[in-house]
Amino acid sequence: MSFSPLVERLMESLRVLPGVGPKTAQRMALHLLERDREGGRRLTAVLGEALEAVGYCRRCRTLTEEEVCTLCRSTRRDERVLCVVESPADMLAIEEAGGYQGQYFVLHGHLSPLDGVGPEDIGLDRLETRLAEEPIEELILATNPTVEGEATAHYIASQLQGRPIRLSRLAYGVPMGGELEYVDGGTLSRAFLGRQPFAGD
């Protein structure tokens, strides 16, 4: 025995959500149907609207329903620095950390030839155009410190050979507040290689 066809289909479709297995999907479906149909209707409406209206910012490619996102429209950001990230979530994390005042460019992924993800798929042609049209002096390659992220950063760097643009990468090292004992070897050795003169202030 199971639930009625439609209820079963609802549970099935809830599983498109990341980290939602059969049990959680069942709990969600029953919760919406038994306790919060109003919230469910709101979710249907907003999700439908978002899937239709939300696209990429024409300038930085972050997710937005506007043609150009708020950050790109802001006049208080430094136009000479551009930070390349893999996802809008990375962009938000950097903004919340604070301190960075430049612009962004979102790849929505990383190069992955095996999965057929090439330069155009992550908007590198668009990045080229921006570098040509805007007074950008420094490009910060803030892709993830993973094999794919590294490869993508190196590819972008190789494409900019000989351009009058300073390229930089986020510093590798031990995370603040972390205990050396628990830091992985790779990170630790990178931290040694990248060691800085002690300011001692």
Added chain:
Amino acid sequence: MSFSPLVERLMESLRVLPGVGPKTAQRMALHLLERDREGGRRLTAVLGEALEAVGYCRRCRTLTEEEVCTLCRSTRRDERVLCVVESPADMLAIEEAGGYQGQYFVLHGHLSPLDGVGPEDIGLDRLETRLAEEPIEELILATNPTVEGEATAHYIASQLQGRPIRLSRLAYGVPMGGELEYVDGGTLSRAFLGRQPFAGD
């Protein structure tokens, strides 16, 4: 800085789902918008349809888009036994455990005067009608072994005083496969009170 208004609204509305906090809602919203718009559209469609079409079975009150659910329409179920449960999930759990061949009645909750949940709200009037119209000989009160579940079971029992209907409650005791060491005191003492002659087969 945050995401665009519409993306923020999507994250907000995803929080109607049980167990979904801000971080999970963000992950879900970005996943749907960046990686699975098709799945998102399916979810919108099915959820919308379910919220409109799914109601209660006229006979047992479980969730179904049909007027009478499959189980109630089945001719292979014993019409003389009726099991009262708090939710469709409990009904499914009992069916999956197997062995029970009778009918069901779903309360969709329990009596809770403080929250203004009275007999009609959990369909007890409907239960009365069934008991009057159907050849029911035994009523199994399978509400949860919680204070509210107990109270609800006792209320139903009190309403059926003097009727020629056998009333029963699920057995309390130590869970199968559980270790006594970890069973709570209340359960343990109920297990002693309800001890059975040892069959020794």
